[in-house]
Amino acid sequence: MPDKEILLVYDKECPVCNNYCQRLRIREAAGELKLVDAREPGEIMDEITAYGLDIDQGMVLKMGDALYYGADAIHMLSLIGSPSGLFNRLNYWLFRSKAVSKTLYPVLRLFRNVLLKLLGRTKINNLQVDGDDKF
DSSP, rough: OOOOEEEEEEEEEEEHHHHHHHHHHGGGGGGEEEETTTTTSSSHHHHHHHHHHHHHGOOOOTTTTEETHHHHHHHHHHHOOOOOHHHHHHHHHHHHSSSHHHHHHHHHHHHHHHHHHHTTTTTTTTOOOOOBBOO
């Protein structure tokens, strides 16, 4: 197996995000996918915050030195995804187009934010914006 570690940083408290990330498979040649809970402090969250990326508004995929955020992350995941299984084929079909990813991602994020509000979850607020802790 390649020794390239690929990090996918997302909100594990979101049931939809967690289900998506747990089911996602990437091609072995791309590297090893490691899921990272954005609610846990760590080096990758420090890096995401230093880049000014609001983790409450999009997942982050780190491949090598590159960070892909939101729609770009989901697009890249579709391109490196494994063709095995219905879920992964559907993911590829939906998000292989950058334009479609940029169109669908904000809609998916809106539904995610509504779900987390209904569930009473708080925002991660990694950018430490005053008063921005609730959905």
